[in-house]
Amino acid sequence: MKKPIRKAVLPVAGLGTRFLPATKAVPKEMLTIVDRPIIQYVVDEARAAGIEHIVFVTGRNKHVIEDHFDMAYELEDTLRSRNKDAALDLLEKHRPEPGSTSFTRQQAPLGLGHAIWCARDIIGDEPFAILLPDVIIKSQVSCLRQMVDLYDQTGGNVIAVEEVPEDQTHQYGIVELAEKINDNASKISNMVEKPAPGTAPSNLMITGRYILQPEIFELLSNQTKGAGGEIQLTDSMLSMMKNQSFASLKFEGRSYDCGSKPGFLSANIAFGMDDPALAEELVPFMKEMIRQPLAAE
Template sequence: MTKPIRKAVLPVAGLGTRFLPATKAVPKEMLTIVDRPIVQYVVEEAKAAGIEHIVFVTGRNKQVIEDHFDRAYELEDTLQSRNKKTALDLLDKLRPVAGATSFTRQQDPLGLGHAIWCARDIIGREPFAILLPDMIMKSNPGCLSQMVDVYNQKGGNVISVEAVPEDQTHNYGIVEIDGDQNDLTFGIKGMVEKPAQGTAPSNLYINGRYILQPEIFDLLENQETGAGGEIQLTDAMLTLMGKQTFTGLRFTGQTYDCGSKAGFLSANIAYALEDPELSRELLPLLREMIGEKGLMAAAE
């Protein structure tokens, strides 16, 4: 019988240099998609998948993330005095229950593998999920919910993947499959971090969602540095792959890489258009801007 997935790790220690100067004082995870921080969408995905405890691996100047998931007494008192019940209900709904979050510090930027290792004592000896907070996954059910369903059937380790154009595989971690990559699920027998152009074993990239067994911590503890001089999670997973099964899940939904400006803006537009009131205001503006852009391009 497989152990349930109860805990998840969110590595939020990154500097967010691609969004400077905005991220000089505001963590990139707290940049907003419409009216919620990026990290809020990821937490909600985790909770919808049955996650009971979230471990945030933080760095310097990330205190605002912890504050976001705490009570705001002054704000709540003001809303209460003004009878803003809808706003109060929203804050109450989004706040985790007591004891459902933990925060641990990654003192040095030694890579994703090291960030995950920093959560080892809080996770303990049970399987857990990893959600990269730059990636917002839009689907129903959510990406992690789909993965948990696969895990409950197959056990082992589960990795979410998506197709990418062949000429872009060198930008991603690419998996080598054991089976038909057109299937919804398939075995994974290898993975390569940013393969040289023309050498990728497939066009399926790891899109930022993992379910891993606790033995990964034993490997990360002694993992040598890899690409970029950092401790790579991919390297540890490759070693674990020789001992445990890995299943790939082709994610059915839309992914927004909010670590890039284009992905961040695309997510804002997509979620804004889902709001009936916002879409009524936004659509005419978008049509006007696109039309003007087309006329300018034609004139050039």
């Protein structure tokens, strides 16, 4: 019998060097997309998929993430005294239930695989989800919800994928597909990290959402350092693939890599356009910005 997906791991220990000096004092996960920090979008996705407990794997100077998901007594008391009920309701809506979050430290930057391994005792002997917080996904149905629905059908392990241009496959982890499960899902026969140009087995990149079985932890415990001198999650997944099934899901939606400046700015525009009042001001501004370089030519 398949165990349900109750827990999720969010590795948030990274330094965010691509956004310095902004991230010198503010974690990259707390940079805002419109009016919410990046990490809030990822947590909301997990909760929309039915996740009951979220494990944050943090590092130094990340205490503000923990504070964000806690009560803010002084702020809330001030809002209450000023009858700011809408603001109070918004804070309460985004605050997790007591006991539904855990925070553990990755004490050294030893890679994604090591970060996931740090959550082993909290996850225990059950399947779990991983959501990389650099990636936020805009979709009608939570990407992780789509993955959980596939897991309920297939069991095993599930990885979210999306298409990238052929000439960009060397920048990503790429999956090789076996037989189809349905129109959007297939079994995976291999994964290649940043294949050389022209050698990629497909144009489907790994997006940063995973459902994995707990056996991954034992493999990570014995995993030797890989690319970059780090413990790579992909290496252990490849080892687990010898004994367990992996499925890919080409999810409905669009991802934004908020670990890059273009992705971060694109996400702000995309999510900002969801607000009619903001869109009313954004559209004329964007048209003006587009015309300027064209006029200069």
